[in-house]
Amino acid sequence: MDIWKRFDTKRLRTKLLQTVMKNKYFDFESNLIDENSIAQYSDYYKAHVDEDNEFKLIESIEENQLVAIDYYLGKEESVDAVLENFKEIDQITFFTKKEKRDKYTKYEVITYFKGKKHTVIRLQVFEDLLLPIYDFAADVSTNQLLSFFKNYYDLENRIHYEFEYEAKGELKKITVYDPTNHVDTSDFTILPHQVGKNKNDYGFDWEGFEYYQNAKQVFPE
Numbered sequence: 001m002d003i004w005k006r007f008d009t010k011r012l013r014t015k016l017l018q019t020v021m022k023n024k025y026f027d028f029e030s031n032l033i034d035e036n037s038i039a040q041y042s043d044y045y046k047a048h049v050d051e052d053n054e055f056k057l058i059e060s061i062e063e064n065q066l067v068a069i070d071y072y073l074g075k076e077e078s079v080d081a082v083l084e085n086f087k088e089i090d091q092i093t094f095f096t097k098k099e100k101r102d103k104y105t106k107y108e109v110i111t112y113f114k115g116k117k118h119t120v121i122r123l124q125v126f127e128d129l130l131l132p133i134y135d136f137a138a139d140v141s142t143n144q145l146l147s148f149f150k151n152y153y154d155l156e157n158r159i160h161y162e163f164e165y166e167a168k169g170e171l172k173k174i175t176v177y178d179p180t181n182h183v184d185t186s187d188f189t190i191l192p193h194q195v196g197k198n199k200n201d202y203g204f205d206w207e208g209f210e211y212y213q214n215a216k217q218v219f220p221e
Contacts, residue, residue, distance in 0.1 A: 022049050030129040031155060045130060055095075058130070070095060072107075083115055090114050095124075101219045103127060106134075120146060125218060129153060134218060150212050157182045161204075165215035176202060 025033040026045040033044060046059040058070040068091040071082055079094060086092055095107040109122040119141040125134035131153060137146040145167045152161040160177040174190040176183075183202055194200045206213055211220040 023047065024049055026130055029155070029158070030131045030153070047130070067091070068093065072098075079112075083112060087115070104133075104219050106218065123218075127220075133220070136215075148215055150215065152209065152212065159183075161209075161212075163212045169215035171212075171214060174204070176204075 023035065024047040025035060025038050025041075026047065027033055027041065028043060028045070033041060038044065042064045043062050046061060047055055048057040048059075050056050054072070055070075056072050059066055060068040060070070066089065069086060069089050070093045071086075072095045073079065073082070082094070083092065091111065091113050093109060093111040095109055097108040099106040104125055104127055106123065106125045109124050111118045111120070119139050120137055121140050122138075123134070123136045124132040126132055131151065133151050135147070135149045135151065137148075138144065139146055148165040148167070148169075150163040150165075152163075154160070158178070158180050159182055162175045162177065164172045164175070166172050171192050173192070174195070176188040176190065178188065188201060190200045190202070190204055196205050197203050211217055
């Protein structure tokens with residue numbers, strides 16, 4: 001989201017190692033925003049994309065103020081150097097250990113707040129959105145699982161299916177977020193025994209959603 005203060009263009013270009021960047025803008029639901037209409041928004045993401053159309057830096061903007069940065073760390077870059085370059089930003093989240101498989105990308109995600117490393121490490125998988133389809137979070141200081149989700153986004157109907165799992169990978173529940181009441185309810189919970197065409201209001205079953213049946217499969221096939 002483009003929630004942060006705008007950086008001086010020359011400084012930003014220098015900090016990104018003279019890489020040629022272009023900008024893309026997204027709302028908080030990951031819908032692309034036309035650059036000519038960005039002035040109509042006060043909350044958004046401003047993504048700096050490199051010559052390979054890969055994300056390098058994403059600014060989170062809330063009420064026209066820069067509040068956080070997502071930084072995609074290159075092989076030749078160090079966390080310390082990036083923190084020093086952006087020390088005026090309290091929260092910086094690093095996307096590291098990039099792994100590509102077909103159209104999907106997995107990262108290890110670590111957040112620093114005011115220069116201090118958070119103990120929570122996440123594994124996230126993305127397709128073509130800013131929003132993760134796979135999201136595992138654990139506290140490495142206690143070896144405690146904090147959350148385990150997979151997500152499906154129906155952007156056309158603005159419906160978000162959130163699949164939550166137990167520590168061993170079994171499905172705990174499905175939460176359907178439907179803010180426009182496309183079906184008939186804003187939020188709806190489907191428990192494992194309620195999955196099936198005639199068992200829930202959405203007629204949800206596993207056809208086409210096999211990837212979400214359990215948490216073990218990290219990349220969709």
